[in-house]
Amino acid sequence: MTTTGVASETGLDTVAELAAQLRVDSIRSSTSAGSGHPTSSMSAADLLAVLITRHLRYDWDDPRSPANDHLIFSKGHASPLLYSVFKAAGVVSEDELLNGYRRFGQRLEGHPTPVLPWVDVATGSLGQGLPDGVGVALAGRYLDRRPYRVWVLCGDSELAEGSIWEAMDKASYYKLANLIPIVDVNRLGQSGPTELQWHLEAYARRAEAFGARVLVIDGHDLAAIDGALATAETDAAGEQPTVILAKTIKGRGFSEVEDKEGWHGRPFPPDMAERAIAELGGIRNMVIRGPKPSEAGQRTAAPARAEAATAEPASAESPRYAVGDKVATRKAYGDALVALGARDPKVVALDGEVKNSTYAQEFAKAFPDRYFEMYIAEQQLVAAATGLSVRGYIPFASTFAAFWTRAYDFIRMGAISAANLRLAGSHAGVEIGADGPSQMALEDLAMMRAVHGSTVLYPADGTSTAALVEVMAATPGISYLRTTRGSYPGLYPAGEAFPIGGSKVLRSGDDDQVTLVGAGVTLHECLRAAEILGGEGIGARVIDCYSVKPIDTATLTAAAGATGGRIVIAEDHHPEGGLGCAVTDALLAAGQRDLSVAHLAVREMPGSGSGEELLAWAGIDAGHIAAAARRLTGR
Numbered sequence: 032m033t034t035t036g037v038a039s040e041t042g043l044d045t046v047a048e049l050a051a052q053l054r055v056d057s058i059r060s061s062t063s064a065g066s067g068h069p070t071s072s073m074s075a076a077d078l079l080a081v082l083i084t085r086h087l088r089y090d091w092d093d094p095r096s097p098a099n100d101h102l103i104f105s106k107g108h109a110s111p112l113l114y115s116v117f118k119a120a121g122v123v124s125e126d127e128l129l130n131g132y133r134r135f136g137q138r139l140e141g142h143p144t145p146v147l148p149w150v151d152v153a154t155g156s157l158g159q160g161l162p163d164g165v166g167v168a169l170a171g172r173y174l175d176r177r178p179y180r181v182w183v184l185c186g187d188s189e190l191a192e193g194s195i196w197e198a199m200d201k202a203s204y205y206k207l208a209n210l211i212p213i214v215d216v217n218r219l220g221q222s223g224p225t226e227l228q229w230h231l232e233a234y235a236r237r238a239e240a241f242g243a244r245v246l247v248i249d250g251h252d253l254a255a256i257d258g259a260l261a262t263a264e265t266d267a268a269g270e271q272p273t274v275i276l277a278k279t280i281k282g283r284g285f286s287e288v289e290d291k292e293g294w295h296g297r298p299f300p301p302d303m304a305e306r307a308i309a310e311l312g313g314i315r316n317m318v319i320r321g322p323k324p325s326e327a328g329q330r331t332a333a334p335a336r337a338e339a340a341t342a343e344p345a346s347a348e349s350p351r352y353a354v355g356d357k358v359a360t361r362k363a364y365g366d367a368l369v370a371l372g373a374r375d376p377k378v379v380a381l382d383g384e385v386k387n388s389t390y391a392q393e394f395a396k397a398f399p400d401r402y403f404e405m406y407i408a409e410q411q412l413v414a415a416a417t418g419l420s421v422r423g424y425i426p427f428a429s430t431f432a433a434f435w436t437r438a439y440d441f442i443r444m445g446a447i448s449a450a451n452l453r454l455a456g457s458h459a460g461v462e463i464g465a466d467g468p469s470q471m472a473l474e475d476l477a478m479m480r481a482v483h484g485s486t487v488l489y490p491a492d493g494t495s496t497a498a499l500v501e502v503m504a505a506t507p508g509i510s511y512l513r514t515t516r517g518s519y520p521g522l523y524p525a526g527e528a529f530p531i532g533g534s535k536v537l538r539s540g541d542d543d544q545v546t547l548v549g550a551g552v553t554l555h556e557c558l559r560a561a562e563i564l565g566g567e568g569i570g571a572r573v574i575d576c577y578s579v580k581p582i583d584t585a586t587l588t589a590a591a592g593a594t595g596g597r598i599v600i601a602e603d604h605h606p607e608g609g610l611g612c613a614v615t616d617a618l619l620a621a622g623q624r625d626l627s628v629a630h631l632a633v634r635e636m637p638g639s640g641s642g643e644e645l646l647a648w649a650g651i652d653a654g655h656i657a658a659a660a661r662r663l664t665g666r
Contacts, residue, residue, distance in 0.1 A: 041084040041319060043253045049119060050080035050253075052315040054284045055308050056118055056128060057111035061298040064133040067141070070282035070294045072112035074217035074250070075184060078277055079116055081256040082182060082213070086264060088324040091120045094148040098324035100179050101151055101167050101421075105160025106186030106215065107142040108296070114139050117149060121318040145449055151421045153447035156440055158192025161185055161212055162411050163448075165198045166418015168210040168272075169403060174379070175422060176330045180264065183212045187227070188220040190234065194441075196241060197411040202272040203242025205403075206334070210272045211263045215250065217281040221295045231276050243274045250277030269334075284311050333400065345397040347373035349501065351525035352493035358521065360551070361457040361514040363496035365390025368427055369397045370497075371504055378504065379419055381405055383412045383430035389457045389514075391429045409434050413441035417450045425451070425504055432456025432472030432513060439478060446483045446509055453503045454479075455512045460603030461637045461645035462552045463516045468637050472513075477608025479511040480580045486510040486531055487580040489550040489610070492522045495577055498529040506531060517642055519555050522575070534583035536590070538573040545597040545660045546572045546590040550579060550610055553601040556646065559653035560599075564660055571660060579610055584617040591618055596626040597663040601651045606632035629659035 053076040061067030083089075088100045104113050114132060117123035123139070131137035138146045142155025151167065154160045164183040171179050189195060202210050218228045227233050235245045246262060248255040256277070263273040281295075282288035285307040288299075299307055308314060350366035352358050372378045372394055379401045386392040386404070395402040403419075405412040409430055416426035435442070435456055445452050459472040479487045486506055490496040496514065503510045522537065529535075537554075538561050545564070549557035554575050561571040572590050576582060591598060598618075602610040611630040618626060633649045646652040 041321070043257065045319070046080045046084050046253055048315060049084060049317055049319055050076045051284065051311050052119060052317055053080055053112060053115045055311050055314055056115035058299055058304050058307050060111045060114060060128050060132040062301060062304040063129045065298060066133055067111050067298050068108045068296050069111055069298060070288055071106065071186070071217070072109045072115070073283045073285070074279040074281045075109060075112055075215040076283070077251050077253060078184070078213055078215065078256055079112060081253055082260060083116055083120065084319055084321045085257060086260045086321065087182060088179070088322050090323050091122050091149070091320055096324065097175060097177060098179060100324065101164070101181045103151055103160045103164045103181065103183045104143055104154055105164070105183050105189060106157070107154030107160065109184070109186070110141060110143050113143055117147070119317060120320055122149065125316065144447055152417060152450070153444055156444050157186065157189035158194040159414060159441060159444055162194050162198040162414030162441070163418045164210055164212070165201050165207065165411065166415035167421050168202070168207040168418070169205060169415060170419050170422035170424060171209050172205070172207060173333060173400065174424060176333050178331060179209065179324065181210045183210070185212050185214045187214060187216040187218070187225050190214065191226055194410040194414070197408040198414070199238060199241035199243060201405065201408065201411050201415070206270045207272045208269045211275065212272070213275045213277060215279050216276055217279045218290065219281045219292060219295065223292060229278055231278055234276050238274045238276070242271065244271045245274050245276060247276045248278070250279035251283060286310065345369045345373040350493065350497050352497070352521045354521045354524055356493070356521045357518040358493035359515060359518045360490050360493065360496040361388070361516065362390050363493035364429070364455055364500060364512065364514050365393035367497040367500035368394045371501060372398050372401065375425065375504070377423065378425045378427065379403065381412055381416055381426060381428040383407055383409050383434065385430055388431070389429035389455060409438040410441050413438040413445065413452070416452050417441070417445050417448060420450045420452060425453070427453040427455060429455040429457065431470060432459040432475045433470055435475060436478065442482055442509060446485065450509065451507050452509045453512070454509065455514060457514045458516045459513050460552065461633055461649050462603055462642045464642040464645060465639045467639040471637060473605045473633050475513060476579055476604050476610060477612070480608060480613065482509055484508040485580060488577060489513040489579055490529070490577050491551050491554040491575055492519060494521055494523040494525055494527055495529050498527065499577070502529065502531055513551060515552050517552070519552070529577060532578050532581040532583060534578060534586045535575040536572065536586065537575055538571065540570045543570040543572040543594050544664045545569065545599060546574060546594045547656060547660065548574045548576055548587070548598060548600045548610070548614055550576045550602065552603050552646070553651055556601060556651065556653045556656055560656035560660065563653060563657045567666070569660060569664055569666060576610060576614065579613050582613045582617045584621050587614060587617055588621045588623060591623050591626065596623065598626065599629045599631065599656055599659045599663065601631040601656050603646070603649070603651060604632055606630060606634055627663050629663055631655060631659060
């Protein structure tokens with residue numbers, strides 16, 4: 032049977048047939064692959080059948096249309112259902128569904144990724160699709176100003192994730208009536224019943240407490256689903272997200288497994304699959320498309336959200352700092368972001384309620400309509416940036432460097448989503464002083480280096496910071512800028528270029544005996560150490576590794592060759608995975624074997640003190656760098 036339908040033409044009898052097809056195809060694809068989650072797909076099939084035929088406004092032939100609604104599977108393990116939807120829409124063939132699902136080199140991966148043009152973000156790590164949807168909805172309401180809706184299919188198990196409630200909170204705070212989470216409450220998780228099982232009243236109280244309007248329905252009653260989705264689409268006040276709580280049965284449609292434990296993530300063996308397909312009425316090949324978005328070019332007035340800036344219009348000229356002028360790199364980040372925002376209206380900024388420390392407040396003052404405060408919700412901070420990047424914006428998100436650890440799974444998944452994120456972390460290392468170890472990022476370089484395709488930058492002065500902020504805006508993937516709390520003298524003249532993958536040699540001579548490598552605060556210590564060593568007749572080459580990843584292997588190799596392989600690396604970071612590892616990994620990969628390396632890092636647990644005291648305690652100040660160089664040179 033082949034049918035083409037739109038919202039006003041697709042009756043519920045046809046929708047019921049489509050729901051059966053989605054269940055059958057979820058079974059067929061997972062059985063063919065020998066893995067997958069058919070029962071988790073079957074519970075939500077009725078919800079998706081009604082949504083895609085009667086409410087999802089989507090041009091399947093133009094998935095990048097700015098007028099399209101967005102569909103995000105937060106319960107990404109239900110990928111058989113999503114791919115069966117794509118088959119029903121006519122964009123994935125039966126052959127691909129049956130022979131490409133979960134196969135090596137194929138695009139129908141075990142969990143959805145944007146390798147498929149109809150997928151916005153990678154999901155599968157639970158608790159992330161809804162937060163990402165908040166970012167997309169923010170773009171729709173405040174930036175795109177288009178009437179598209181963001182539909183998010185959630186599982187009940189993932190409502191145990193704190194990130195879901197961060198998303199609910201921010202959706203309410205920002206009045207995202209264009210965000211509609213649909214929760215598939217099928218009672219069973221991976222290893223047993225969920226925490227609340229079918230206590231929909233408890234779920235409803237929680238969602239309402241976070242400011243949502245809640246609709247509770249039977250998730251297998253097509254008329255009830257249709258009515259709830261229609262209600263969710265119409266909110267005259269436009270002030271609340273609507274959460275649809277749908278009571279469903281896991282494995283719905285196949286009596287042998289309905290509401291039975293032990294079938295999560297298990298495909299049906301071929302004989303069971305055959306019985307299930309027969310019980311569901313056999314194989315169907317319906318092609319049904321719902322309504323397309325109307326008036327694709329329509330835009331709406333931007334809702335009032337922040338007072339207009341009262342200061343002078345922001346300058347589009349990059350900030351300029353003189354050599355020797357003391358400036359904190361976190362302040363230079365804020366200045367550069369304002370200049371960038373004045374040139375490009377696609378630049379947006381987000382922060383986690385520390386904008387007066389990260390200096391994102393400068394952007395918030397200059398462009399309040401392009402600034403989004405996520406408060407102390409770092410997971411949502413990254414997710415909102417991810418959602419904004421889906422809509423083509425250039426998000427810069429900032430917080431204390433130590434706090435990015437809370438959001439690491441979101442950063443990792445951002446790489447899988449091929450998201451373009453610019454992250455800034457301030458107050459890094461023991462240099463911050465008296466706040467103590469809870470605030471000292473000593474793992475962040477390692478963490479960010481490990482992200483696939485990431486760029487990791489650590490500037491030492493205002494000029495390099497300003498230049499790198501501009502470079503980040505044009506750099507695809509996930510980039511990270513580590514900034515320093517204290518103010519340090521400028522090293523470079525305004526306008527100097529800092530390409531990704533480069534470095535700067537600040538001091539060198541023909542008789543250099545040792546290379547000193549630093550970045551950020553330790554670069555200044557390396558320069559002081561070089562002065563000390565120079566007074567003792569020891570020539571020291573000094574390299575600014577402002578680009579930690581990718582690193583400048585050629586310059587490091589040349590320096591190693593010129594100084595007999597003697598290298599001192601100093602970093603305000605734990606020894607594992609940071610600058611030291613980046614340098615030695617690069618040299619070894621380049622074939623350098625005759626090396627004498629002194630790696631100075633923070634090897635013990637720090638406490639409170641002044642920055643100067645802590646740098647000395649950790650053994651990464653100028654005196655300790657000079658001492659390490661003396662040992663390497665035999666002096």
